[in-house]
Amino acid sequence: MTIISRKMTTATAGASLVRKMFEEGARLRASLGPDKVFDFSIGNPDLPPPPVFQKTLARLVAEARPGAHGYMPNSGWPEVRAKVAAHLNRTEGAGLKNPFTADQVIMTVGAAGALNIILKAILDPGDEVVTPRPYFMEYNYYADNHGAAIVPAEPGPAFRLNLESIAEKIGPKTRAVLINSPHNPTGVIYRAEELAALGRLLTSAGQRHGRPIFLVSDEPYRKLAYDGLKVPSVFAAYPYSVIGTSFSKDMSVPGERIGYAAINPDLPDHQSLFNAMALANRILGFVNAPSLMQLALADLLEESVDIGLYEQRRNILADGLAGLGYQLTRPEGAFYLFPRSPLANDDDFVNLLKEENILTVPGRGFSLPGYFRICYCLPPDMIKNSLPGFARALAKAKG
Ligand SMILES: Cc1ncc(COP(=O)(O)O)c(C=O)c1O
Missing domain, CATH: 3.90.1150.10 (Aspartate Aminotransferase, domain 1)
Incomplete structure (x- = not known):
């Protein structure tokens, strides 16, 4: 037994x-x-x-600033979140009505931690999360952690978003559509037009079913884009959008477990989502993201390998x-x-x-x-x- x-x-x-x-x-x-x-x-x-990562860590350790290794708000150090918000305003603020502030940013235990606090905050048991195939299989566990299930949609030609299939998979139980760009395992980057069309689809599906459908975007590979491509932002495409990301891949620090979640500042009632995600960080047992890593990465937001x-x-x-x-x-x-x-x-x-x-x-x-x-x-x-x-x-x- x-x-x-x-x-x-x-x-x-x-x-x-x-x-x-x-x-x-x-x-x-x-x-x-x-x-x-x-x-x-x-x-x-x-x-x-990058060498600047070790240098920054060494500086922080030498500074021995009081409280640097202590508890903090579950969402992370306020000054770190403010720096991330400023970074988001620079890189993804275009087309939004409101600017990002520290109140839309939660520091997390990697992208995995970010996705789990997002899903914990929005999913009820029995809810469904639609995601295009192929997908990172941990998503099945992440949805299940909160009593929900992944519903796979079919890929379009060359693995682009297949809006017809996504529309078909959306039903009354759908609480979120989960996308990942740049994509594991295909390397596809969704274009701004694809995201805008997905945003329109989710707006009308949400109206039809009587509750908003969240767009959750998993973006740990955001800086890994080639041929001069820039990864388009989901924020301008749809107000009910939330991203989960990390420094695991672009700074080569996956073992340090550091990332963040960011809520669209145009999302109605974003404060209650922030509160729920901050509490989720605590009660899922993360409590908060690693302190020293938060402080280090806040000064390295423009850096990468x-x-x-x-x-x-x-x-x-x-x-x-x-x-x-x-x-x-x-x-x-x-x-x-x-x-x-x-x-x-x-x-x-x-x-x-x-x-x-x-x-x-x-x-x-x-x-x-x-x-x-x-x-x-x-x-x-x-x-x-x-x-x-x-x-x-x-x-x-x-x-
Ligand atoms: C698509 C995708 N999402 C999330 C993660 C988890 O990233 P992290 O290590 O930052 O939690 C990975 C890691 O490989 C990934 O490939």
């Missing part, structure tokens, strides 16, 4: 495919040597944080695989590529790649079988050296 809950019995049995691959990678590296294993499985940034290095890797991998005959949508951001599996069964193809010591994740791990995900958090030489293995696996698949 199991001593754990039924829910966690099911959850642990289906433990994430990405994690499984990560563990497989560690095992292979130990037996074959690190340069023989091409571990494209997990989105763990390999670039070091060299995004050009990821773009260079994107080019090597996307050009290399397309040249070999893989079918893929060229990623516009983030650090993932989501090619079509040359075999109908993506698990089988991922296994063929594994025979070449190339670790990837099957599309079913993102609720879209028939594809596989490659995370290019690897040095350019490793990516180049993996291409012959990709070629051999494709040749075997074509038999």
Whole structure:
């Protein structure tokens, strides 16, 4: 007889495919040597944080400012939130009636913490959250944490938003639509026109069902955009919008668990949503985001790792695989590529790649079988050296 809950019995049995691959990678590296294993499985940034991050931390530690390691408001240090609000006014304030203030910003334990406080604040048991496939599978758990469920919508051509499918999936139980741009696993960046059309759809669907539908935007990859693209803001597209983001990917500090949630200042009654999210931060057990990290990142809001290095890797991998005959949508951001599996069964193809010591994740791990995900958090030489293995696996698949 199991001593754990039924829910966690099911959850642990289906433990994430990405994690499984990560563990497989560690095992292979130990037996074959690190340069023989091409571990494209997990989105763990390999670039070091920019040197200014360590310098800022060292300065803060040396300052030993009174109270710096103490409790604070559950939403985070007010001066940190004010700096984030000023940053949002600079970068995403265009087209809004009201400016961001510290009262629309809550510091969180990464983007995951941000999404959980947002969902805790808006979801009742039985509610539904519509999200386009493919999607980051942790969303299933995040919705379930608050008694709600994810309802997947189908992707459009080249993984763009499929408004028809989203409209079809929206019903009386829909409380939110959850999007992610730049997108894991496809690297797609939604355009301003797509977001505006989604905003119009949600406005009319909310009116029809008698309650607003929130647009929750998961944006930890916002700064990872290529080809000169700028990630359009959801705020101007729709007033009932909330973002969750983090410094995990653009500053290479995922282990430090620091991010924030921001509420659209044009959202009617944004104060009650802020209060609910701040309380959620406390009662979900986060209490508040790590103090020193809040203070450090508040001074580094315009900083990031060299995004050009990821773009260079994107080019090597996307050009290399397309040249070999893989079918893929060229990623516009983030650090993932989501090619079509040359075999109908993506698990089988991922296994063929594994025979070449190339670790990837099957599309079913993102609720879209028939594809596989490659995370290019690897040095350019490793990516180049993996291409012959990709070629051999494709040749075997074509038999
Ligand atoms: C789409 C997406 N959302 C959220 C997260 C969680 O980010 P964080 O580590 O900042 O909580 C990840 C991490 O990989 C992600 O890929």
